[in-house]
Amino acid sequence: MTYCLALKLDEGLAFCSDSRTNAGPDRVSTYSKMHRFSSRDDRQIVILTAGNLGTTQAVISTLERDLKHDAAFNLSNAVYVSDVADYIGELSVKTQRKYASTGPEAGFNATATFIVGGQIKGNDPELYLIYPEGNHITTSDKHPFLQIGEIKYGKPILDRIVRRHTENETAMRCMLVSMDSTMRSNATVGPPIELLFLKRDELKQPAYYRSFEDNDEYLLALRKSWDEKIRQGFSDLPPLDYAAGAGG
Amino acid sequence: MTYCLALKLDEGLAFCSDSRTNAGPDRVSTYSKMHRFSSRDDRQIVILTAGNLGTTQAVISTLERDLKHDAAFNLSNAVYVSDVADYIGELSVKTQRKYASTGPEAGFNATATFIVGGQIKGNDPELYLIYPEGNHITTSDKHPFLQIGEIKYGKPILDRIVRRHTENETAMRCMLVSMDSTMRSNATVGPPIELLFLKRDELKQPAYYRSFEDNDEYLLALRKSWDEKIRQGFSDLPPLDYAAGAGG
Numbered sequence: 001m002t003y004c005l006a007l008k009l010d011e012g013l014a015f016c017s018d019s020r021t022n023a024g025p026d027r028v029s030t031y032s033k034m035h036r037f038s039s040r041d042d043r044q045i046v047i048l049t050a051g052n053l054g055t056t057q058a059v060i061s062t063l064e065r066d067l068k069h070d071a072a073f074n075l076s077n078a079v080y081v082s083d084v085a086d087y088i089g090e091l092s093v094k095t096q097r098k099y100a101s102t103g104p105e106a107g108f109n110a111t112a113t114f115i116v117g118g119q120i121k122g123n124d125p126e127l128y129l130i131y132p133e134g135n136h137i138t139t140s141d142k143h144p145f146l147q148i149g150e151i152k153y154g155k156p157i158l159d160r161i162v163r164r165h166t167e168n169e170t171a172m173r174c175m176l177v178s179m180d181s182t183m184r185s186n187a188t189v190g191p192p193i194e195l196l197f198l199k200r201d202e203l204k205q206p207a208y209y210r211s212f213e214d215n216d217e218y219l220l221a222l223r224k225s226w227d228e229k230i231r232q233g234f235s236d237l238p239p240l241d242y243a244a245g246a247g248g
Numbered sequence: 249m250t251y252c253l254a255l256k257l258d259e260g261l262a263f264c265s266d267s268r269t270n271a272g273p274d275r276v277s278t279y280s281k282m283h284r285f286s287s288r289d290d291r292q293i294v295i296l297t298a299g300n301l302g303t304t305q306a307v308i309s310t311l312e313r314d315l316k317h318d319a320a321f322n323l324s325n326a327v328y329v330s331d332v333a334d335y336i337g338e339l340s341v342k343t344q345r346k347y348a349s350t351g352p353e354a355g356f357n358a359t360a361t362f363i364v365g366g367q368i369k370g371n372d373p374e375l376y377l378i379y380p381e382g383n384h385i386t387t388s389d390k391h392p393f394l395q396i397g398e399i400k401y402g403k404p405i406l407d408r409i410v411r412r413h414t415e416n417e418t419a420m421r422c423m424l425v426s427m428d429s430t431m432r433s434n435a436t437v438g439p440p441i442e443l444l445f446l447k448r449d450e451l452k453q454p455a456y457y458r459s460f461e462d463n464d465e466y467l468l469a470l471r472k473s474w475d476e477k478i479r480q481g482f483s484d485l486p487p488l489d490y491a492a493g494a495g496g
């Protein structure tokens with residue numbers, strides 16, 4: 001399984017991903033699911049991947065090959081990130097179809113989901129989620145985040161905290177809390193955790209990037225502190241009026 | 249959608265359920281998903297239901313009819329709650345099979361999941377989750393809760409707070425918080441919220457029962473307080489060392 005998320009903030013775009021893949025309990029591996037493309041100083045593009053690893057690797061390697069061979073459409077000559085999202089959708093559907101018709105079918109699932117975000121000079125930052133069917137959606141002002149993979153455990157904290165105008169450090173901390181809740185509830189989401197920030201109109205390089213190992217001091221401090229605060233907050237809640245329902 | 253959960257505590261069994269059903273956005277209704285059976289003073293049995301409403305209603309009405317007609321096996325002569333769980337599994341599979349072969353099949357899903365818990369005189373309290381396949385599982389000391397329906401949003405708080413030895417009022421408050429997080433993230437889970445407690449060896453009637461409407465004062469206070477505590481706790485977390493990752 002996988003958990004990746006991205007935010008569209010006033011200040012720029014933030015991305016966070018785990019690195020665990022599994023194809024059954026004895027096939028657990030570590031793969032980065034965050035792919036950065038910054039071939040020229042006029043653009044930053046980040047792709048997050050979830051789903052069948054064969055499909056996502058095929059899509060990413062095609063994007064890289066197109067770039068290397070300067071294909072008619074590639075990541076360094078695209079004018080809009082939405083065109084990149086369209087192209088990823090096409091590649092993804094093509095790959096899924098190819099493998100859907102080979103091999104023993106029972107239980108096989110070649111589907112994949114992507115998040116692509118970035119900024120190309122002359123345009124605003126853009127962020128899209130690409131479904132297995134190849135179509136894509138973006139964020140809204142009220143709902144500035146996109147998630148793929150194991151999305152539910154980590155959603156409530158995003159719903160409560162993150163808005164378009166949230167300051168980027170706060171929003172990125174919220175992404176780590178969201179990721180931590182997910183790791184706690186689902187053993188197939190795991191470190192290293194990658195966290196990246198693309199500041200609006202800073203196109204030479206990401207403003208922030210870090211990979212957090214499981215024993216990272218900050219991650220451990222955050223986890224411990226959050227657990228304490230949840231427990232404390234919970235114990236300070238108004239007590240249930242037990243008498244009001246006593247005697248069933 | 250639905251969210252129901254039950255806990256097996258040292259003090260007894262706790263149950264909580266929402267009341268919203270939907271078959272598409274314009275077919276939203278309110279149905280209780282908590283079914284109480286206490287035909288004699290020697291037993292208390294509670295059933296929570298999720299999934300296809302046709303299937304769950306068919307199963308519940310068969311149980312009621314068997315009871316009324318004093319069938320060879322019914323809820324008032326069962327010796328173990330696990331026998332009731334087996335019987336619910338059989339009825340559920342039979343009903344699902346019946347409807348799986350009729351009508352237009354595309355998108356139709358007759359599956360249902362149940363939680364059954366209770367105590368029959370002479371035995372300890374028992375709690376089971378019955379899968380659509382008819383088999384069932386119970387809790388463990390480390391994992392004293394069972395959930396059906398939309399289970400993920402509300403799981404992290406249970407993971408953090410609830411243990412076998414948790415005091416019952418605390419555990420029931422945690423169930424309401426878990427339910428509230430779920431309602432916040434999924435519009436198809438909704439009030440009234442029913443909350444019930446069966447105290448160990450109190451077989452005449454449930455020790456506690458309440459149905460909370462959406463505007464219930466306690467539920468509103470709990471929701472407001474929890475939201476404040478989460479926000480406050482979040483803002484008190486150790487800040488991300490932005491400098492450590494600056495310059496990507």
